[in-house]
Structure formats: C-alpha cells, structure tokens
Amino acid sequence: MSERADLAVPPILSAHRISKSFGDIPVLFSIDFDIRPGEVHAIIGENGAGKSTLIKILSGLEQPTSGTITYQDKTVVLPPNGEAAALGIVVIHQELLLAEHLTVADSIFLGRELKSGFFLRLGEMRDQARAILDTLHVRIDPEARINTLSVADKQMVEIAKAISQDAKVIIMDEPTAVLSVAETTTFFEQIKRLTAQGVAIVFISHKLDEIMELADRVTVLRDGQLIATLGTENLTPDSIAQMMVGRELSNLYPPKHEPDVDAEIMLSVRDLAAPGISGISFDLRRGEILGFAGLIGSGRTAVAEAIVGLTRKSGGSITLRGNAVEFTDVSQSVAAGLAYMTKDRKGRGLLLNVGLQPNLTLMTLRKHLRRGFLDGKSEEQALERAVRRFDIRARDPSVPVGKLSGGNQQKLMLGKTMESEPDIVIMDEPTRGIDVGTKQQIYHIIAALAAEGKAIIVISSEMQEVIGLSHKVLVMRNGRLAGQLEGAEIVEAEIMRYAAGIKQGGNDERISA
Amino acid sequence: MSVSAHEAAKPGKGFRLDLKTAGPLLALILLVVLGYSLNPAFLNEGNVTNILTRSAFIGIIAVGATFVITAGGIDLSVGSMAAFIAGVMIIIMNWAVGAMGASIWTVLLGVGCSLILGIGAGFINGFLTTKAKIEAFIVTLGTMGIYRSLVTYFADGGTLSLNNGAREIYRPVYYDSFLRIPYPVWVFITVAIIGWVLMNRTAFGRYCMAIGSNEQVARYSAIKVDRVRTATYILQGLCVSLATIIYVPRLGSASSATGVLWELEAIAAVIIGGTMLKGGFGRIGGTVIGALILTSIGNILNLTEIISNYLNGAVQGVIIVAAVYLQRGSLSARRKKAE
Numbered sequence A: 001m002s003e004r005a006d007l008a009v010p011p012i013l014s015a016h017r018i019s020k021s022f023g024d025i026p027v028l029f030s031i032d033f034d035i036r037p038g039e040v041h042a043i044i045g046e047n048g049a050g051k052s053t054l055i056k057i058l059s060g061l062e063q064p065t066s067g068t069i070t071y072q073d074k075t076v077v078l079p080p081n082g083e084a085a086a087l088g089i090v091v092i093h094q095e096l097l098l099a100e101h102l103t104v105a106d107s108i109f110l111g112r113e114l115k116s117g118f119f120l121r122l123g124e125m126r127d128q129a130r131a132i133l134d135t136l137h138v139r140i141d142p143e144a145r146i147n148t149l150s151v152a153d154k155q156m157v158e159i160a161k162a163i164s165q166d167a168k169v170i171i172m173d174e175p176t177a178v179l180s181v182a183e184t185t186t187f188f189e190q191i192k193r194l195t196a197q198g199v200a201i202v203f204i205s206h207k208l209d210e211i212m213e214l215a216d217r218v219t220v221l222r223d224g225q226l227i228a229t230l231g232t233e234n235l236t237p238d239s240i241a242q243m244m245v246g247r248e249l250s251n252l253y254p255p256k257h258e259p260d261v262d263a264e265i266m267l268s269v270r271d272l273a274a275p276g277i278s279g280i281s282f283d284l285r286r287g288e289i290l291g292f293a294g295l296i297g298s299g300r301t302a303v304a305e306a307i308v309g310l311t312r313k314s315g316g317s318i319t320l321r322g323n324a325v326e327f328t329d330v331s332q333s334v335a336a337g338l339a340y341m342t343k344d345r346k347g348r349g350l351l352l353n354v355g356l357q358p359n360l361t362l363m364t365l366r367k368h369l370r371r372g373f374l375d376g377k378s379e380e381q382a383l384e385r386a387v388r389r390f391d392i393r394a395r396d397p398s399v400p401v402g403k404l405s406g407g408n409q410q411k412l413m414l415g416k417t418m419e420s421e422p423d424i425v426i427m428d429e430p431t432r433g434i435d436v437g438t439k440q441q442i443y444h445i446i447a448a449l450a451a452e453g454k455a456i457i458v459i460s461s462e463m464q465e466v467i468g469l470s471h472k473v474l475v476m477r478n479g480r481l482a483g484q485l486e487g488a489e490i491v492e493a494e495i496m497r498y499a500a501g502i503k504q505g506g507n508d509e510r511i512s513a
Numbered sequence B: 001m002s003v004s005a006h007e008a009a010k011p012g013k014g015f016r017l018d019l020k021t022a023g024p025l026l027a028l029i030l031l032v033v034l035g036y037s038l039n040p041a042f043l044n045e046g047n048v049t050n051i052l053t054r055s056a057f058i059g060i061i062a063v064g065a066t067f068v069i070t071a072g073g074i075d076l077s078v079g080s081m082a083a084f085i086a087g088v089m090i091i092i093m094n095w096a097v098g099a100m101g102a103s104i105w106t107v108l109l110g111v112g113c114s115l116i117l118g119i120g121a122g123f124i125n126g127f128l129t130t131k132a133k134i135e136a137f138i139v140t141l142g143t144m145g146i147y148r149s150l151v152t153y154f155a156d157g158g159t160l161s162l163n164n165g166a167r168e169i170y171r172p173v174y175y176d177s178f179l180r181i182p183y184p185v186w187v188f189i190t191v192a193i194i195g196w197v198l199m200n201r202t203a204f205g206r207y208c209m210a211i212g213s214n215e216q217v218a219r220y221s222a223i224k225v226d227r228v229r230t231a232t233y234i235l236q237g238l239c240v241s242l243a244t245i246i247y248v249p250r251l252g253s254a255s256s257a258t259g260v261l262w263e264l265e266a267i268a269a270v271i272i273g274g275t276m277l278k279g280g281f282g283r284i285g286g287t288v289i290g291a292l293i294l295t296s297i298g299n300i301l302n303l304t305e306i307i308s309n310y311l312n313g314a315v316q317g318v319i320i321v322a323a324v325y326l327q328r329g330s331l332s333a334r335r336k337k338a339e
C-alpha cells in the first residue's frame, strides 16, 4: 500500500455538488469528490452507477449540469476534448485511445510534437520517449508500432504519455480490466512510483482486492448517488461490496456440480495448430465448465478463434459431438451450436452506434424473419427477454449502445451470444468490467447453463473466476498447453506455476490423451 | 432505475425518425416553392413528368449506391458501366436486326444482355474488393477507366447508334406512359420500393448496416461479410443495368460521353438523402429525394434566366455541401440541446 497521503494536504482537484443529466435522464446527483496530491482515490459502484460519467466530468470531457470544479484552488470550467491534459489532468480511458499505426514515440508526443520550425525533431522525441519509458522500468522500443504491442504495453505507453505531459492528476477508467495478474503487479508498482512523486491518481475498478491494496480512499456510487467516501483502512472487500450493491453478497460462486464421467463429449480438439498456437488437445463434456487460464497473450483467444473458424487452423482436428468439423466462418459454427463471445466488446462484439435491439439480434436475425421479412415484434420480444434474463439496465434502450455503461454492454453481449441457443459456448473474459453484484449473477447464469446440459469454456485472466467456476482448468503458456488441473488441484498457486513456466505439464499424458 | 426496453423505445424513436427524414424533404419542398415562384411553368404537368423521368436514371443508380455505401463501400464505375452497357446493348441489337430483322425480340435480347452485363460487372467489382482485398475506391476507379475506354473503342471514338427499326420498337419504353406516368418513373418507383423494403425490412439490409458500421463486429456476429458486400455491388450493377435499359431508347445512341459524372451525381443523391458516406446508416427514401433535388436544380436553372445554365454543376455543388453541413449541424445542435 502506498504512503498514506497526508490528510492535511489540500485537494488538488475537487468537485462540489456535481449533477449530470443526459437529456431528461439524470445519472449523477450532487456528488462531492476530491483528490489530494500523492493519493490514490478509487471510485467503485455497480454498472451504470455513473463512475465513468463522473471522471469524464473531472477531466472536462463532459460538462456537469450543475455544480463546480476546483483545480489548484481555483474554480475552473475544464476545457473539453481532452485539452485538460495541458493543465495536468490526464485521463487514460478503458478503451486505449492509441493510433494503431504510429510508433510508441509518435504516440507519446501526439499533438505535442517537438519541432524545429516546420520539421519534426524525430531523434529527440525518440530519446525522450526512451527516457520516460526507462523511468517506468518497462522495456518497450520507442520505435515499435503500437499494433505490435500487448495490451499491457499499450497501457504503459498511455502512462508514459501522461508522465510526459507532466500530469498532476491521472484518471484511469478500469485500467486493470485488461491486465493479467503479473501485469497488474507491474502496473501497481508504476502507480506507487507516481504517487511517491506527488501525482494524484483516480481510478475505477471492479476488482475489490485491488482496491484494498492500492487505494487510500474509496468513493462508492450507487445509482448516481454518493454513498460514502471512506479510507480503505476502515473497509473490507465485503463491506465495500455491500455498500455498492446495497445488499449483502454471499456465495459469489455457485456450487459446482461435476458433470457425469460418462457425459457425452461435446467438443474434442486434437493437436490444434493455428497462428500463434500449436499442439492444443482437450475434450469438453456436456455439463462441464472448462476454464482456460494463462497470461494475457498466451494464446487462449487464438484457440477459441481457430475453433469457431475466425482464423484458419493449420493443423489438427476438431470434433463436434462425434462429427469432424472444419469451420471457415462464424455462421457455420453458430449453425452447429457453437458460439463464441469475444472479449473485445467495443471492437468486435457490439455495434456502438445503434441501439440495443439490432445488436441483440444481429447474430440470429434469421430467427426473426416472417416470410422473409424482419419481424420487429419478435425482435422486441427478444430484447425484453434478454433485458430481464441478463438484467440489462439501459435507461433508454434506443440510445446507441456505445453510451451504455461498460457492464451493461457486456451483459448485452452475453445476451446476444445466448440468443443463438448454443450447445457449446466459449466465453472470453465474460465478466470484464462487470460489478460484483452482476458478476455473481453471471456466474450463476453460467453454472445454470452448464447444469442445463450446455458445455462451456470460460477464458479468463481473473484467477479467482477460473477457480470458482471451472470443473477443469487448462493453463496456457506461449501458445501451448502448459498444464491441466482438476478438482482439488485447482488452486491459484498451481495455475500460476504453469502459467509462468515454472512447472511444465506438456508431457503429462492426460493432456495428450 | 432500469426501464423495460419496450416502453421507452417508442416515443424516442418516432421523434428522431421525424427529424431525420424531415431535412431532405424540407429542402425539396423549398426548392419546389422556389421553382414555382421563379417560373410557374415549373409545376406544369409536362415539366413535372420531365423532372421525374430525368431523375429516374440517377435515382435508380443511387438506390443501388445506397446499399454499397451503407455497407462501407463505394462504386465509382457506375457512369462508365452505364455507357459500356448501353454500347454493348446497341451493338448486339444492331447485330440481331441484321441477322433476323427488327422485332420485339431484338429489344428483349438487348434487355437480357444489359441485365447480364450489369450483374456481371457488379460481381467483378464485388469479387475484387472482397476476395482480392483491394480497396473499393481503387477497384472501381480501375473498372471505371476500363469501361469508359471500352465504349470509346467500340464506338471508334464516335457514336454507336441503334438501328432505326429497333429504335421504333424500343422508343415507347422511354416516351410512353401508363396512367399518365412515364415508364421510367414506374421503374424508378418500383426500384425505390423494393430498395426500401430490402434495406429496412430484411436481414440483408441490416447486414449492410452492420458491415458498414463495423466490419469486425459483423464478422464475429456470423455474418458472411464478403457475400453481403459482393451482393451490394451486384445490386448496384443491376440498378445500373435497369437505368441503362430505360436510357437507351431516349437517344438511341451511346458514346464516350454517355453517363459521364453519373457516379458523382448518384453519390451526391445518396449523401443529400442522409446516408453516411462512411457507411453504417442508409436511407433509401432520402436517396430518392436526393435524386429529385439534383434534377430539380438543373430544371429550375433551365427555366429561369437568373443564373446561367452553365453554372448547374456549381449550384449542385453548393447544395451538396450545404445539405451535408445542415445534417451535421442539426445533429450536433440536437446533441447539445440534449445535454
């Protein structure tokens, strides 16, 4: 935990009685919030509670409907479009906003290029970028293109960019949602380094253990209301969760019902090879939840994409309920009862500029045809069902999905995937960006689906989730299966050992079997 | 705090739809009022049918272009494609007249060829963009040049003229009417209605929209992106072919000057109608209005002396830019008001 910020230090940025409405819909009600230099202040709350909206207001991206903002002892109206960065308030959005084809150095200096006259001082920018990256103790080549970096590295580039802007306040929206455990650890070290230099950090996270570890103070929002702002020393993860959802949370994970040993094998993969992966073999039984653990970039998504036909496999075989299959696009796998839910909900999962209904039914429009024409009624009913089943909270369902809170987008995507009524579901990071209350719901939904006889693969970087849900866990490392765990073996330490390469299970006959 | 999806959807939707359709329609009404006040002859039955008939060419092509653009593509080849199809039609019909005399079959043969050529040309554009993965702009820039130079070559630099006998038989397709509405207008109306249904009431239209707004999402949503894309170009080819079928009897000839700049007029009609050039959102009704607006401008300039007819292109240009500006402007204004 970082040094406790001195309570006597006056806040650098504070918000007084901030309210915000979109149209007629109020999302924030008279919120007070402040942040002191050298402090980590976490904002938590359920999906749609208004966290992202609050930080958008704190950084000028949205203007409050009423209320004032004080920055460095002056009441200010923050300039829109991220210009507040020049004042020292930098936001790192959950969807990293980096131009994929620029180099790391270009990205760090984007919009503030060093120039002599008309020309760019490329060498100097490169050197400065390298110096900043060095202070972060990360090994990223300033000349690498952004699209070659891992998500964690991209995040480091964003942080480097913030530092180069001489940020006094860094605001982060769910920074760790896309990081694996190891990456999160490095990330936390960076945060501590920054706070030691007096930078104020505001961050949103749904991971309560992280908040306990990192934050000095926690602000809890519920339905746009400020519930409390408290020092972490007075809190436990349970008490935070309770404040967030307004009720007691027990049994985050549903009880496991092991599938029958002789349950039908729904999906069987042998020696699968595809770009980035090789030698993948496993069986998935009816009623089974199979967890895929591993570091980010270990090839779990590549396995899923090769199975459903999003990428072409270069070797091996896939058998679906005894029939060899070879999918070349998703429509075939969906038709065969195999659905894949992507982890990239903004880039691959949802059409952000249209409403809930077209998104929900996009994959299964055929179901909503009557005599060849779309049947709006039937689509509407589907949406009503999904809203109920997955507890999707959209105050106005015709608003573009891009404006929903992250968690509700995730739930909508889950609804969309389940619309195809698959027998086998592959869920890639199913609870990314989802609050604990909803997580619990989703875990119970997953368990119920398995109990109904569906076969489920859960790919997750959240160790607890894999452990809490799976009947069997496969650990991947560098594009290969590193190990397989069952029953009582499924514990964090074991998974970590395989994921980090300390233990090798590649020759384990259970895997090649 | 959550609202059931059902209840809240209705009022919001209706309101927004109104605002969006209103823009181009209002512009058209304004233009009609302006035309009438400048010269009352503007609203004579003869002139109105004239405007409608002339809009038919661009309008039919623009309906096809609406699909291509909505799905995130672009087709620059439609103008030269029309010239090429017209040229080949005339050559084939002349040949048929030579071989077996002029009859209704000559014309039907020409029409059949036109349809095959249109669909074929559309398929080539679609195939090259989806399978060979070349940008639509480049593919259709290429085919645009190819068709244009082919028709020049066939005409030997001059004009291809349809045999007089065949022309007599074919003539009514452009000049005759049914219920006092010329045939080309009927074709336009039919194409527009089918286009509207296709866009708004079928899975195909929804897929076009999805692909245009995010191709990756479409791919991950079990949509056969390449197939749908190719289909939009084929549809575009078909529309060009239909437009050519009603165009050929008008002059009975084709030359290297046939269909010049039609691609830009078609795209302009689509954009004036409120479809987004970057894809993802298409409006057939708007496109029809867009085509009517473009033709009306030319017509009004013809009927009045205030602005030289030679400035037609300039006025159209101003209108296009203004229309798009107003659409954007009203959009952001509405957003501001909402906040």
Ligand SMILES: Nc1ncnc2c1ncn2[C@@H]1O[C@H](COP(=O)(O)OP(=O)(O)OP(=O)(O)O)[C@@H](O)[C@H]1O
Binding pocket: A022, A027, A045, A046, A047, A048, A049, A050, A051, A052, A053, A054, A393, A394, A395, A399, A403, A404, A405, A406, A407, A408, A433, A435
């Ligand atoms: N531009 C907008 N227009 C309309 N409504 C909006 C807009 N932005 C946010 N909202 C609504 O405001 C509410 C709060 O959203 P916000 O994104 O702040 O939630 P959040 O607490 O960040 O949730 P999550 O944990 O899911 O990310 C949501 O109901 C959302 O739909």
Ligand SMILES: [Mg+2]
Binding pocket: A051, A052, A053, A173, A405, A406
């Ligand atoms: Mg959020």
